[in-house]
Amino acid sequence: MEGSRGRVEALAKRLESAAKYNQAISDKKLRLRRTIEHCCATELPFAVLDFGKEIAMNPLGPSVQPWPQDQELSPNAVETRMKAEGLPYYRWSNGPGDVYSAHVHNYHKVIYVVQGSITFGLPETGTQMTLSAGDRLDLPAGITHNAVVGSQGVVCLEGHRKA
Numbered sequence: 001m002e003g004s005r006g007r008v009e010a011l012a013k014r015l016e017s018a019a020k021y022n023q024a025i026s027d028k029k030l031r032l033r034r035t036i037e038h039c040c041a042t043e044l045p046f047a048v049l050d051f052g053k054e055i056a057m058n059p060l061g062p063s064v065q066p067w068p069q070d071q072e073l074s075p076n077a078v079e080t081r082m083k084a085e086g087l088p089y090y091r092w093s094n095g096p097g098d099v100y101s102a103h104v105h106n107y108h109k110v111i112y113v114v115q116g117s118i119t120f121g122l123p124e125t126g127t128q129m130t131l132s133a134g135d136r137l138d139l140p141a142g143i144t145h146n147a148v149v150g151s152q153g154v155v156c157l158e159g160h161r162k163a
Contacts, residue, residue: 075114
C-alpha cells in the first residue's frame with residue numbers, strides 16, 4: 001500500500017507540474033532559446049534536430065508544439081522529423097467523433113497530427129489539448145489521458161520512447 005501511495009503522490013506532483021508547465025510554456029520556450037545561445041546543450045531538456053529547430057522536452061508533463069509556420073506540412077516532412085530523432089513510428093487514423101477512454105501507457109508517446117484534429121484530455125487536471133494538422137504531442141509515460149477525434153477525423157504518425 002505504501003508503495004502505491006508513493007506512486008500516487010509522485011504522479012500528483014507530475015500532474016501539478018504539467019499544469020504549471022502548460023501555463024508557462026511560452027516563457028519557457030523563450031528562456032530555452034536564450035539558454036541555447038549561451039549554454040552547453042547537454043545541460044538542457046531539449047533535442048536540436050538537423051533541421052535546426054529545437055523541440056522542448058518536458059519530462060514532467062505533456063507538451064504540444066505547433067508545426068513551424070515557415071515550413072510546409074506533409075506526411076513526408078513529419079516522417080523526416082521522426083526519423084531525425086531516431087523515433088520508430090506508425091500511421092493510424094480514426095473517424096469523426098471516435099473516443100478513446102481514459103488510459104495510461106508505460107512509454108513516452110510522440111504524436112504528430114498529419115490531417116484533421118483530435119483533443120486529448122487529462123482527467124486528473126481537467127486539461128484539454130486540441131491538436132490539428134502539424135501539431136506534435138509529447139506525452140510522458142504514466143500520464144492518464146483520453147481522446148476525442150474531431151469532426152473531420154484524424155490521421156496521425158505515432159512513435160514511442162522508452163520511459
